[in-house]
Amino acid sequence: MLVQKYKDMLSGKSVIRQLSEFATARGKEIGYENVFDYSLGNPSVPVPQEFTDIMITMLQKESSIALHGYSPSLGIPSVREKVAASLERRFGIPYRAEHIFMAVGAAGALAHAFRLVTEPGDEILTFAPFFPEYHPYVDLTGARLQVVPADTEQFQINFEAFEEMLSPKTMAVLINTPNNPSGIVYSAETLQKLAQVLRDKSVEYGHDIYLISDEPYREIVFDGVDAPCVSAYYDNTIMCYSFSKSLSLPGERIGYVAVNPACKDAADMVQMCGQISRGIGHNCPPSIIQLAVAEVLDKTAELSVYETNMNILYKELKALGFTCVKPDGTFYIFPKALEEDAKLFCEKALRYNLVLVPGDTFGCPGYFRMAYCIDTEKVERSLTALRQFVKAEYGA
């Protein structure tokens, strides 16, 4: 018999994917250049040339048996060492290879982190607005994802709601900063306060509460913004990183879990990730990609286009009267819709070939997300459509 829970999931299609499919279909009708597709968070800039060069050199020079051989299940030792050294250099935290577990992208890293610290029935708290895939990621482990309502003023943390929702069942708190979909970076003040609550509640409940920090947008931070390192604020932090966005290679599935050396049992936790892998069929990320990424750890793709796009959009949105918190990073912006029902708002936008995603999907109704990882030229052309849309539908 096929397992019903997975069969049932087939009917629930992702809103983002549906919108993206609409954009593709509409593009076939009127030319894709005329569809302003802000639906998908796919990097739009090339990988650094160094990455490509290293891949080619390895393929030309290395023994293919060594190059494509099994990686140990925790990752290739030299790669783990380089990742640890890079983290120590950047954040001043004494990471060592034993704290690093190489994972197949952020999804793989999170799959391990959740299983490390929760059993079926336990709770993980996260904060709206949040990446909607967190739901299947967590729910399918048997744990439960609980969503704390958004602080819609600043998209920091709604601490009042958070403290009400914490319970002895809370084994972990999951954050994502810089944030998808708000584009906001959690401030040092927010992280300090969060850490204090977690420390207090760990004592009160008599068990550690882990902070799982999903950081795929860490390198996409805009001018003047100070993005604090989450692990520096709270000992029991499990960092989940992906190179998908920083190096523009989401398809190659490469990232890592970095357990804060200050975690009790830090090295054991990484070893446990290796055991978790056996149950969920990972084993290791691709060897050649591990080796290539290790050579460009402190590089990024040319990410400045995202800031350029953000500035253009933010300025226009404000001029059109939108309520909107200026993004600190990522390639998302999350303005308030011009009517209460953001789904209706986004539906109307489609008439102007603007593909926007309603905030309901991110646990924050009344707002909408624009993923501006598209060409700047297209962002500029989309402004006319945006103006027409707002004027015609909302008389602004």
Next chain:
Amino acid sequence: MLVQKYKDMLSGKSVIRQLSEFATARGKEIGYENVFDYSLGNPSVPVPQEFTDIMITMLQKESSIALHGYSPSLGIPSVREKVAASLERRFGIPYRAEHIFMAVGAAGALAHAFRLVTEPGDEILTFAPFFPEYHPYVDLTGARLQVVPADTEQFQINFEAFEEMLSPKTMAVLINTPNNPSGIVYSAETLQKLAQVLRDKSVEYGHDIYLISDEPYREIVFDGVDAPCVSAYYDNTIMCYSFSKSLSLPGERIGYVAVNPACKDAADMVQMCGQISRGIGHNCPPSIIQLAVAEVLDKTAELSVYETNMNILYKELKALGFTCVKPDGTFYIFPKALEEDAKLFCEKALRYNLVLVPGDTFGCPGYFRMAYCIDTEKVERSLTALRQFVKAEYGA
């Protein structure tokens, strides 16, 4: 709190890995060329040059955004089409793209297959001798792996024991042919009989029993052996394939699930794999490796060295008086030890720098495995050590 079951697993070290570590340590003492390390099943031949050439050409010519972009969660459509077409061409079964789910190696493919058809408490039967990782793979899903004792005469299936162990809780049967560790291919007769039992029991129990066919050694079959295609014998077959051995790239984590088109709900099953992925953090195998492998589907690495090695070893083992079924394929051979306790036998072999793995690990005590994916020159040199060992310890 860290999850205890994973913590507990840290103390139980794999016998194969311990032996491999012994071989490495001993190699440092006496030179690795003097250690006859038959412990690990790592391919020892280069990838086909075509694979390397295609990788380099893509890296040089393709847009990096397209090349390294997200793969849809079921795999890149053109890759799935090519895999289906290749299977149809080779086995005459009408596979289409909708029956193919690209997975991160055989471990990833199996992780999806198990979750497709079992829930916690259900049982999966497999046959000794078997790949020991099946235990954590299955057990960590919450299902239970039950091992049917071996047919030690031919290493086909012990049907008497099998039928006794089948129960209404049996949701799937897991086979591996060509087999690790025996090297044996299940005959057409075995597969026919197995299919008939499964059909009968599916009717009797009122639910389908799925056949999960783990086929990473499919292309390593020796001269004169006819390796029947499992899916041709039983409709409800879920094929789990990996390119690790056929193309010699185990580190790149690429394989697939192919659901027999004759399965009820075949296309739904592949879609369900996409949902399972969300829970276990896969998403897709690396894009560039998918694209490269799709161009060499009908090629293999130069696998003939494995047959050469097998013939040398088989001849010598027989000459030394070992009971041994001649392998049909893979790079394993599984002779009977010269004393009842194969662990003791393998311990004694270490004195002669022969690293052999006791059959207990594979659910078949009294036998031992040699993984002869090493240089032929070394196989030849190992014969002297083998003769000395047998003569000194067993007076043969």
